[in-house]
Amino acid sequence: MKIISLTTYIVPPRWLFLKIETDAGVTGWGEPVVEGRALTVEAAVKELGDYLIGKDPRLIEDHWTVMHRGGFYRGGPILMSAIAGIDQALWDIKGKALGVPVHELLGGKLRDSIKVYSWIGGDRPAEVAAGAREMVARGFLALKMNGTEELQIVDSHDKIDAAVERVAMVREAVGPNIGIAVDFHGRVHRPMARALVKELEPYRLMFIEEPVLSENREALKEIAALGSTPIALGERLYSRWDFKSVFEEGVVDIIQPDLSHAGGITECRKIAAMAEAYDVAVAPHCPLGPIALAACLQLDAVSYNCFIQEQSLGIHYNAANDLLDYAANKDVFRYEDGYVAIPDGPGLGVEIDEDYVKERAREGHRWRNPIWRHKDGSFAEW
Structure with missing residues (x-):
């Protein structure tokens, strides 16, 4: 079996899909994308394709090693996201060729389903309590919200009060037993993070995400000492080498690698x-499309320390298209009582509606990160 082509599709709302074809008629799909940099990642995929054409797609570990180590400059979001999507597609091919799900090739699943959480807003906070009640009514047992609007490195305490009030409203709306994660989104700098973490302690959160940017995580030891809430980060780390020092520091409780950013399943x-x-613990980051989620669920199936999975069904980014629009087998992600089933179909388990992908790729997208500014005109972290 040989790889004969790599074809990319930029599709709404902000995704990039990859199809790898073989001379045996087996195709695989991946989702290589950095949100807001789809065209850049697409170019990296095409560069890596120069090496892959003519190769046996089943030699996944060797291809991963060459794609990563075969360049003098390594790592980072663009290259690792390109590798991630290719890796997903190669696993999809291998599973389909053998007629088994990817998790079967990884040793077999140790769980049949995994808890999922749903996003309820908080960027420009309004009606988050109503959103929380709606998600619980739909069966979700865990929720995530953004904690704050923009915050300067040192800001007024009324913004801390407003953030705490919103979390309090959500806790009151859903009761004591629904998991609530609060994402600081890297918007909060060390001085304000200390105040916010301490104030949120009474609300018994499931975790606090990115209390500071990962590049400023030397502050985490001090922040962690202010409360008992687990600390999560990792969506902006791209390899085992990036995570190595996180583990050695011993402060982070939950990591959130993104299988479309951090080198894929391998x-x-x-x-x-x-x-x-x-x-x-592991809670894979995935505010993306159906291929990325299917890849995450293969990892969840075989990793003992995975405990919850992010997913994008109904997320505000998905205005043009939602999670299941591109899936031919729309029951692939079976949601029930706050859990989603591990796909058991061959490969990644998701069947892509290629005709619809091509139709939507004619529109494409040019999604970009919002640019926020503080009242004084200076740039604000989004």
């Missing part, structure tokens, strides 16, 4: 195994 399996050795 690399994230290794990251999850490293995390298990440090007694760190």
Whole structure:
């Protein structure tokens, strides 16, 4: 079996899909994308394709090694996202060729389903309590919200009060037993993070995400000492080498590698195994499309320390198209009582509606990160 082509499709709302074809008629799909940089990642995929054409797609570990180590400059969001989507597609091909799900090739699943959480807003907070009640009514047992609007490095305490009030409203709306995660989104700098973490302690959160940017995580030891809420980060880390120092520092409780950013299934399996050795939980980041979610669920199936999965059904980014629009088998992600089933179909388990992908690719997208500014005109972290 040989790879004969790599074809990319930029599709709404902000996704990039990849189809890898073989001379045996077996195709695989991946989702290589950095949100807001789809065209850049697409170019990286095409560059890597120069090496892959004519190769046996089943030699996944070797291809991953060459794609990563075969360049003098390594790592980072663009290259690792390109590798991630290719890796997903190669696993999809291998599973389909053998007629088994990817998790069967990774040792067999140790769970049949996994808890999922749903996003309820908070960017420009309004009606988050109503959104929380709606998600619980739909069966979700865990929710995530953004904690704050923009915050300067040192800001007024009324913004802390407003953020705490919103979390309090959500806790009151859903009761004591629904998991609530609060994402600081890297918007909060060390001085304000200390105040906010301390004030949120009474609300018994499931976790606090990115209380500071990962590049400022030397502050986490001090922040962690202010409360008992688990700390999560990792969506902006791209390899096992990026995560190595996180584990060694011993402060982070939950890591969130993104299987479309951090080298795909091959690399994230290794990251999850490293995390298990440090007694760190895994909650894969995935505000993306159906291929990315299917890849995450294959990892969840075989990783003991995975405990919850992010997913994008109904998320505000998905205005033009939603999670299931591109799936031919729309029951692939079976949601029930706050859990989603692990797909058991061959490969990644999701069947892509290629005709619809081509139709929507004619529109494409040019999604960009919002640019926020503080009242004084200076740039604000989004």
